[in-house]
Amino acid sequence: xxxxxxxxxxxxxxxxxxxxxxxxxxxxxxxxxxxxxxxxxxxxxxxxxxxxxxxxxxxxxxxxxxxxxxxxxxxxxxxxxxxxxxxxxxxxxxxxxxxxxxxxxxxxxxxxxxxxxxxxxxxxxxxxxxxxxxxxxxxxxxxxxxxxxxxxxxxxxxxxxxxxxxxxxxxxxxxxxxxxxxxxxxxxxxxxxxxxxxxxxxxxxxxxxxxxxxxxxxxxxxxxxxxxxxxxxxxxxxxxxxxxxxxxxxxxxxxxxxxx
Ligand code: 13P
Numbered sequence: 001x002x003x004x005x006x007x008x009x010x011x012x013x014x015x016x017x018x019x020x021x022x023x024x025x026x027x028x029x030x031x032x033x034x035x036x037x038x039x040x041x042x043x044x045x046x047x048x049x050x051x052x053x054x055x056x057x058x059x060x061x062x063x064x065x066x067x068x069x070x071x072x073x074x075x076x077x078x079x080x081x082x083x084x085x086x087x088x089x090x091x092x093x094x095x096x097x098x099x100x101x102x103x104x105x106x107x108x109x110x111x112x113x114x115x116x117x118x119x120x121x122x123x124x125x126x127x128x129x130x131x132x133x134x135x136x137x138x139x140x141x142x143x144x145x146x147x148x149x150x151x152x153x154x155x156x157x158x159x160x161x162x163x164x165x166x167x168x169x170x171x172x173x174x175x176x177x178x179x180x181x182x183x184x185x186x187x188x189x190x191x192x193x194x195x196x197x198x199x200x201x202x203x204x205x206x207x208x209x210x211x212x213x214x215x216x217x218x219x220x221x222x223x224x225x226x227x228x229x230x231x232x233x234x235x236x237x238x239x240x241x242x243x244x245x246x247x248x249x250x251x252x253x254x255x256x257x258x259x260x
Contacts, residue, residue: 236249
């Protein structure tokens, strides 16, 4: 098994002071641990410098990530943040195509592909989200939906580009609902995604690609999810907002790796 990767997506939460406290609490809790698990924190843009300042320190245990970027390169796009700006601040990762952005901001696979291209151009690693709605799962369309999302947003990439991408499977019905996909459902979808990558880019690329699970992942269920062969870690929303919960999920990653 590869070492796990745990990503905290804070979404639109926390005041400046609370954000600062959370970063310091996580940093303190992880300080003397020799972690194999990699950790990325994705705060709102306005708090990014709090994070990059610490993430650049030598003994830092985490990397800085953003939650979104513009599909445009630069110019008259009031309120937007470009991939180039993120890179210039030391941000190394960026979530794209989150279901909340698809739903509330009308992002489609084409927009997401544009964002991925710009992130890669600026050496920022895209964390690309995919996942089906509840109705789609009930109708047995979940694999088809995810296949289309992956093919349309990612499969135009050259192998040298695709190898820098992280994928996150987040079933929409599991996000913020407390209803987690079962370990078996998760493994099935992750194995399916890996098989798509294998067909397109070959076995080695399929093995090496990180595929994270997101959707009500917490301290209690993380070990069972992370134990699945094709689950390389988690994209964590609500449980990343409390240092103790988030650190427990990171420890779940450590436990699974030590036992395998
Ligand atoms: P929750 O962990 O709150 O369900 O959110 C998952 C998510 O959307 C992470 O991007």
